Amino acid sequence: MSDGRVGIGYRVQGVEIERLSTGEYNKIGENVSQVLKSLEIGACVQMMGFYYYDQANLSMKDKNYYEQRFIHSFGERPIQRHEQYLFISFGEEKNKDYTLTNNWFGRGGRVFENTFKDISSYKRKIETIANHFISIVSIGDLSYQRLTEDEVMKVLCQYFNLDFTPDQYTIFKTFTPDKERLILGTDTVNIISMSGQPTNVNNDMDNGYNVSSPQLYALMNELEIPHVLSVTFKPLDTQKAYNKIEFEAKNIARLDFLMSEQHRAKSRDMFEFLNEITTNGNSLLNVSVQCLVWKPSGGMPPSGVPHKQIEDSIQKVMKAYREIGAESYLENLDTTNLFVSNAPCNSYQNFRWLLMDNMVAACYFTTTALLKSDKKGDLLCDRMGNPLLVDFYDTIRFENNNSLTIGVPGSGKSFTMGNLILQRFYRGERQIIIDVGGTYLSIFYAIPPDKCRYYEYDPEKPLRYNPFLVNYDEISGEFRLTEAKMEFLINLIATIWRGNSNLTNAERSILNKFLNQYFDEYNQQKQSTMPCICGFYDFLNTFQQENDGKDVYTKIEKSLNIDELLITLEPFAVGSYQAILNSDNNFDLEQPIASYPLICFDLAKIKANPTLYPVVGMLIIELSCDIIDKYPKVIKRIYIDEAWSMLDGLLGGFIEYMYRTVRKCEGTISIITQGISEIQNSSIGTVVKDLSSTVFILRHTDSNMIDKNVKFFGLNKHAEDLLKSLRKDAADKWREIFVKRADLINVYRVEVPSKIIPLLTSRAEERNKIREMAEGGKYFDYAINRFVEEWEAEYHPEWRFPTERRPKEHEI
Known part of the structure; x- marks a missing residue:
C-alpha cells in the first residue's frame, strides 16, 4: 500500500448457513479470541463479504415442456451470490490513530516520508503474522485459500467498481463526493456504521427462524439486498488504552454530584469493563463494523422486484442492526473517505471504531456462507430462494442412498416427493412407485404414455406373473435357482401360508429342500409347461400321496404341516387366485413394464384383502428387483408410499433384505410415511432407520410430533431448532423441508413453477x-x-x- 503497509488476502471457505451449533460457534470464538489477543501492534485484520445478485441465464434449448417451466421460473430469478475474504495487513508499529483529516484519503493521497524504507522487514513480518492467524482460525470446515497478486487486484477492482463480475483488472468508475453519499460512476453509495454495541454480545444468537447464527447474521446473507459488509480488527496497546479509560472513568466519578443517572451508569460500566480486562487478562482492540449499500444504475434488482430507492436499502440495513440489538449511524460527509478506508487491505485507515476486548471482538468474526450446490442432483432452493442442486445419490460421502420421508397429512409429502420424482424422470433415472390411493396419478397424465405406466391393481384383472420362472440356462435347458430367488420363493410361500408369522428354521430348511427337489425333477423330466406354483403344488401333493406313512414323511410332518401348507397354497395354485402366479411367461410384466422409466402400482383396491395384499406387494417388490437387475448402469429408485402394512412379518424380512442389497446395483429404496409410529411398530423399523442415510422430515405444527421425531432420530438441540423453524408459502407455492444425511443437516426450500403445482396436488x-x-x-x-x-x-x-x-x- 502507498502508506508502506503490506497485506495478504485470503478467500474464505465459510461454513454453510445454519450448520453450526452454539457449541461450535463458541469453539470458533475461543480460537479467534485467542489469536486476536496475541495480534501484534501494527497488524490489522479485515473480514469482507460481497453480497450481490446474479442471474442463472439457463438455456431453453433442447428442453422439454416441464424442464422449460423450471428454467423459466428459476432462470430469470436474481440469485444471491456471496464471496468472503480475509485481509491481514501490517505496517508501522507506532499504532497511529487515523482521523478524517490525517488518513490517506484525508491527505489527498499525499505521502510526506519514505514509507517503503522498512518494506522488507514488513513483508517477513506479515508472513509470520498471517500464517499464525490462519493456523488458529482454520477450524473444521472453515478454511482459507491465499490469493495471488492478480486475485487481490481483481478483488480491489470489484470493490472500487462495485461490480462483481469476474476478471476485472481496472477501476473504471469515477469518485464524486456528495454531502450525503458517494457517487461512484452513476451509482449512489451509502455506508451505515455500527455506532453502539448490543447489550448482549455472544459468539452466536438466534436468527429470525430461532436457529443459532453468527452475531452479525442480519447483516450477512439474510440481508437480501446487494451490500458489502466490512469488519475490521485493530489491536491496541492495551496498557495505554486501559490507562486512558481509567483516567476518563475517574474524572467522571469525581463529578458525581453533578452527574445525571445516565452518566453514573456510564461510569459504572467503564469500571466494570476495566475490571474484566484486569481479571481475564484480555487485550483491547478497535473494531469497525460497516455496511455499504448502493443503488446501481443497471443490473440485477434485489429480491426480484424493480429497483427500490437507495433509502429503502438504508432502512433495511438499519433494521438489520436493530435485529441484533446494535445502534447504527448513516454516514454522510465522510462516506467517500470511509469507502476508500474500507478497501481491501486498507482498513487500517478507518476512523470509525468501537473499543472492546478480544473476547467480545471475536463475536463479530464472520464465518458462514451460502449452501453449496452440488454438480448434479435435484433442483431445490436455500431458505432465501436461491436455486441449487442437491445430490441425493452420492455414493462417495454416504454408505447408501436409501431415504425415509416423514410427513403428516397436509405437510406436503406428495408436493415434495412428486417434485423429486418428476425431476428424476427427466434426468433419465428409472423409478417404481408402490402407492395406495392415486397420490401420483396426475404426474402420469403429464408424461408421454410411452414413457410411463400407471397400474391400478384390480383383482378382476390381476397382474399375470410367474415367480417360478427363475434363471434359465439355454445351454443345458434347465431352470436354475439362485440364492436370491430361493429366498424370494420361500418368503412368498411363507406369506401365503403363514401371513405375518415367521417360519421356524426347520420349516425354512424343509421348504428349501422341497423347492430344490421340485426344480431338479422338473429339469429332469423336461416338461412342456413352465415351472409354476401350480406345478409345485402338484409336486407336494404327489410327495404326500407317495410317502404318507413312511418314515421320511413322518419326520417332516413333525416340523412342517404339509396338509396346512397345501390348503393355503390351493387358492393360488388351482383356486380363485390361480391367475396371479401361474402365467406361462412374464411377458405381461417384465417386457412392457420394464421398458417404462416410470412405473406406479396403486394397491388401493386390494389393501383391505389380508390374503392378496401382501402377496401382490411381494410380487411387485420382486418385479422391481428384476427391473433393477436389467439396468445395472442406471440409477433406479423404489418408493413405498403409505404401504406400511407390507412391512410386517415375512414380507418385511424380504424388504429388509432389499434394503441391505439394493445399493450394490445402483438402486435405492425410499419409504414415505405419515409418522414414526409406523416405523416403530414395524418388525424392521430399526433396519429402515439405520439403513436410510437420508431422512426427510416435513413441516410439523404439533409440538408433540416434533418431540417424537427428535427423540426417534436422536437429534441434538441445533437440529431440533432447525426442525421447528420450517415454513411454507401461504399459497402453497413452496415449502421447507428438513434433510438429514448421516450427520449433515440442512433446511431446503421445495419450490416449483406454478404450472407444475397442479401435478403435485394430493x-x-x-x-x-x-x-x-x-x-x-x-x-x-x-x-x-x-x-x-x-x-x-x-x-x-x-x-x-x-x-x-x-x-x-x-x-x-
Whole structure:
C-alpha cells in the first residue's frame, strides 16, 4: 500500500448457513479470541463479504415442456451470490490513530516520508503474522485459500467498481463526493456504521427462524439486498488504552454530584469493563463494523422486484442492526473517505471504531456462507430462494442412498416427493412407485404414455406373473435357482401360508429342500409347461400321496404341516387366485413394464384383502428387483408410499433384505410415511432407520410430533431448532423441508413453477378437475393452463396470464 503497509488476502471457505451449533460457534470464538489477543501492534485484520445478485441465464434449448417451466421460473430469478475474504495487513508499529483529516484519503493521497524504507522487514513480518492467524482460525470446515497478486487486484477492482463480475483488472468508475453519499460512476453509495454495541454480545444468537447464527447474521446473507459488509480488527496497546479509560472513568466519578443517572451508569460500566480486562487478562482492540449499500444504475434488482430507492436499502440495513440489538449511524460527509478506508487491505485507515476486548471482538468474526450446490442432483432452493442442486445419490460421502420421508397429512409429502420424482424422470433415472390411493396419478397424465405406466391393481384383472420362472440356462435347458430367488420363493410361500408369522428354521430348511427337489425333477423330466406354483403344488401333493406313512414323511410332518401348507397354497395354485402366479411367461410384466422409466402400482383396491395384499406387494417388490437387475448402469429408485402394512412379518424380512442389497446395483429404496409410529411398530423399523442415510422430515405444527421425531432420530438441540423453524408459502407455492444425511443437516426450500403445482396436488377434487379438463389426457397442457389460471385468480390475481387455446383435434 502507498502508506508502506503490506497485506495478504485470503478467500474464505465459510461454513454453510445454519450448520453450526452454539457449541461450535463458541469453539470458533475461543480460537479467534485467542489469536486476536496475541495480534501484534501494527497488524490489522479485515473480514469482507460481497453480497450481490446474479442471474442463472439457463438455456431453453433442447428442453422439454416441464424442464422449460423450471428454467423459466428459476432462470430469470436474481440469485444471491456471496464471496468472503480475509485481509491481514501490517505496517508501522507506532499504532497511529487515523482521523478524517490525517488518513490517506484525508491527505489527498499525499505521502510526506519514505514509507517503503522498512518494506522488507514488513513483508517477513506479515508472513509470520498471517500464517499464525490462519493456523488458529482454520477450524473444521472453515478454511482459507491465499490469493495471488492478480486475485487481490481483481478483488480491489470489484470493490472500487462495485461490480462483481469476474476478471476485472481496472477501476473504471469515477469518485464524486456528495454531502450525503458517494457517487461512484452513476451509482449512489451509502455506508451505515455500527455506532453502539448490543447489550448482549455472544459468539452466536438466534436468527429470525430461532436457529443459532453468527452475531452479525442480519447483516450477512439474510440481508437480501446487494451490500458489502466490512469488519475490521485493530489491536491496541492495551496498557495505554486501559490507562486512558481509567483516567476518563475517574474524572467522571469525581463529578458525581453533578452527574445525571445516565452518566453514573456510564461510569459504572467503564469500571466494570476495566475490571474484566484486569481479571481475564484480555487485550483491547478497535473494531469497525460497516455496511455499504448502493443503488446501481443497471443490473440485477434485489429480491426480484424493480429497483427500490437507495433509502429503502438504508432502512433495511438499519433494521438489520436493530435485529441484533446494535445502534447504527448513516454516514454522510465522510462516506467517500470511509469507502476508500474500507478497501481491501486498507482498513487500517478507518476512523470509525468501537473499543472492546478480544473476547467480545471475536463475536463479530464472520464465518458462514451460502449452501453449496452440488454438480448434479435435484433442483431445490436455500431458505432465501436461491436455486441449487442437491445430490441425493452420492455414493462417495454416504454408505447408501436409501431415504425415509416423514410427513403428516397436509405437510406436503406428495408436493415434495412428486417434485423429486418428476425431476428424476427427466434426468433419465428409472423409478417404481408402490402407492395406495392415486397420490401420483396426475404426474402420469403429464408424461408421454410411452414413457410411463400407471397400474391400478384390480383383482378382476390381476397382474399375470410367474415367480417360478427363475434363471434359465439355454445351454443345458434347465431352470436354475439362485440364492436370491430361493429366498424370494420361500418368503412368498411363507406369506401365503403363514401371513405375518415367521417360519421356524426347520420349516425354512424343509421348504428349501422341497423347492430344490421340485426344480431338479422338473429339469429332469423336461416338461412342456413352465415351472409354476401350480406345478409345485402338484409336486407336494404327489410327495404326500407317495410317502404318507413312511418314515421320511413322518419326520417332516413333525416340523412342517404339509396338509396346512397345501390348503393355503390351493387358492393360488388351482383356486380363485390361480391367475396371479401361474402365467406361462412374464411377458405381461417384465417386457412392457420394464421398458417404462416410470412405473406406479396403486394397491388401493386390494389393501383391505389380508390374503392378496401382501402377496401382490411381494410380487411387485420382486418385479422391481428384476427391473433393477436389467439396468445395472442406471440409477433406479423404489418408493413405498403409505404401504406400511407390507412391512410386517415375512414380507418385511424380504424388504429388509432389499434394503441391505439394493445399493450394490445402483438402486435405492425410499419409504414415505405419515409418522414414526409406523416405523416403530414395524418388525424392521430399526433396519429402515439405520439403513436410510437420508431422512426427510416435513413441516410439523404439533409440538408433540416434533418431540417424537427428535427423540426417534436422536437429534441434538441445533437440529431440533432447525426442525421447528420450517415454513411454507401461504399459497402453497413452496415449502421447507428438513434433510438429514448421516450427520449433515440442512433446511431446503421445495419450490416449483406454478404450472407444475397442479401435478403435485394430493387433493382428490383438484386431481379430478384437471383430468376432467384434460378429457382423459388428450388436452393435458391445456387443462394445466386452465387450472393454473383459476388457481392464480384465487390466490394471486396479479400473476394472471391468458389461457392457451384448446388445441384442435388434428393438432393432438
